[in-house]
Amino acid sequence: MSALSAARAALRVYAVGAAVVLAQLLRRCLGGFAEPVFPAQPERVAVVTGGTDGIGYATAKCLAKLGMHVIIAGNNDGKALEVVRKIKEETLNEKVEFLYCDLASMRSVRQFVQKFKMKNIPLHVLVNNAGVMMVPERSTEDGYEEHFGVNYLGHFLLTNLLLDTLKASGSPGRSARVVTVSSATHYVGELNLDDLQSRSGYSAHGAYAQSKLALVLFTYHLQALLAAAGSHVTANVADPGVVNTNLYRHVFWGTGLMKKIFGWWFSKTPEEGSWTSVYAAVSPALEGVGGRYLYNEKETKSLATTYDRKLQRQLWARSCQMTGSADVTQDASSG
Template sequence: MWLLEVLVPFVRLYLCGFKVLLYQMFHRSFTLPVLPTQNGRVGIVTGGTRGMGFETAKHLASLGMHVIIAGNEREEGSAAVRRINEECSQGKVEFVFMDLTSLTSVRQFVQTFRGRRLPLHVLINNAGTMLVSEKRTEDDFELHFCLNYLGHFLLTNLLLDVLKTSGRQGNCSRIINMSSATHYAGVIDMEDLNRRTYYSSHAAYAQSKLALVLFTYYLQEQLTAGGFPVIVNAVDPGMVDTALYDNLWSLAKMLKKPIAKILFRTPAEGASISTYAGAAAEMEGVGGFYLYNGEKTQSSDLSYDSELQAKLWKKSCELVGLQEA
């Protein structure tokens, strides 16, 4: 039983990766259209100190947006701000500390942000980790589940009223959740979200990315029902050559290096889809979708399960101490 619980997610995840590589072999990366200026708009990018998060923050700042990079590495954050300021004469960028593996840290970040009385027009939930060995957060959550999903769930909900008041009909606020093709291999075990019975880093990662898609669809349904000027989409950057792959097992890491040079997207290419979702004029008012390579794409069948969406939402509220809305 233990072997199956570990082996099946492993195989499913690598099959997903193989399919993505085949696609990327025959399709060019999405090319960003000309984007409108973002002067006067404020955005938050989690995990924006490097990789795709950095490229997203840099591009939004170059359009004139005031970008707040939220991350847990202060020195890396300061360096990212310097680099963006050197390359961009437009916009404003700053770093504010937040550790998504700590619910206390997420609440402190939100309290600080709200104290500044700034609007919020774009929230890009980009930060993540992949295939790490079994670890628990200070709140006793499994690391993938907390960092990739639950921390962002809490952050989004605590900022939701600011997003609602900042948006306008015809100029909506936007939430972008960074998912992955691995969500197709994901399952949600409502009785063991923290993977305590059998731990598989592959299953934990895929589950966290599926959770983000379920969260996206359920939240958009609530926003639409309430008539709020906020849209939320899940985006899939494809396979991108970033530090996420540092945790691959030895043989996979060795094989990845030559393949990555040929078939993987660059961080800037991977960031194009989140930048597009956050700033493109044609995405105005368009929410509740899964975007891959610039197109609305069918996500996994399981992600459209409305009952599962509601169950996960309710359970997530309980886990982070929010009253279910």
């Protein structure tokens, strides 16, 4: 990718970010964000990736507050004990725990799933939340570009490995749910099936947007497979908006400075950013409903390309190859 192409990718990402910020600022001035009322979730089990920080932490805490057994899947084991202690203390829920899972390592993802399944418990909600944003060019343990490998492939593998448990845990009128966190940057993302690793030239902004676009395509195809199989599992996308977290440490210095000074004003708090994920995870209005893109707890349209079924299938097949997963298309469609 030429310097000009990289600059264009950056401008597109910052333009869509600015649009979201302006919308949030307007809403803040007109009364702000009102916390939704969520129903209690006793006897339900959730896995939240990236639950030690930011939106993931807020999501895990909110689900625990609703009475869920919450398993935080993360790679920050240094913070794990304190995070678990804090959530237990603030929610009065003792069913909160941490299991190590590094999404940059397929070996680690498989080990996490093995440890989870050894618990012999159901799984009603999987929140694919963890991610990296605009990091310098580097690779995962398996040799994949980090945005694509962590944000997308790690979650693709994790979801597929947990599908059997999710299917066994869902029931008529009480489906299990897969919630995948994307971003408005997917609207400016470009998916090149011949260069998913950005090897023709690296742009941190372009790679990030591509990973978020891939997550939407993945969710829609997953929902189609689940529906075809008659599974009591749904899959939806949650867009948290622009949230005041530590993910922005790699952005352009001017943007970072603006966020540092004014972020409290135009950004959502991690709690506000988590509400759409929690809504997708527990709202009765979404019972049996999948294949939706949700923003501010409401359904909206994603990029037109994301509804391209051929592209969805092609990405799915390529992802199975990259993760060493069996292509479940045939299994799912045959029930």
